Amino acid sequence: MLRLDMAFVLKRAKKLGDESIAEIAARSGVSKPTLHRLEAGGAEPSLGSLRALQSAYGGRLESYIDDRGHTAQAPAAVPSQRRGGTRRRSQSAAR
Known part of the structure; x- marks a missing residue:
């Protein structure tokens, strides 16, 4: 899961005098609820x-983007489905 590097945002915002989520929302156009989430x-x-x-x-x-401590997750394994019922052993393998 990607995360917003809020420390970076706050550092950049502070340089322009924005010190609150409300000020960041006003300048960027990103809503306050979204910034809080x-x-x-x-x-x-x-x-x-x-x-x-x-x-x-x-x-x-x-x-x-905050990628510290985050690693890519492998996709979940999908269980295989056997088709055609049980496998028969060949005549030579049965001997």
Whole structure:
């Protein structure tokens, strides 16, 4: 799961005098509830939210993503399904 690097956002925002979620929301256009969910880790940032923050505060887009301590998860294993019933042993294997 991707997370917003809120420390980076706050650092960039502070340079422009924005010190609260309300001020960040006003400047970036990202809603306060969305910023609160992103800050708490309850949602993944959308590309639109990341671009809005980048447009408001500058920097590289990837700088807004917190990837510390996160590793890619392998997809869940899908159980295989056997088709055609049981397999028969060949005559040579049965001997």
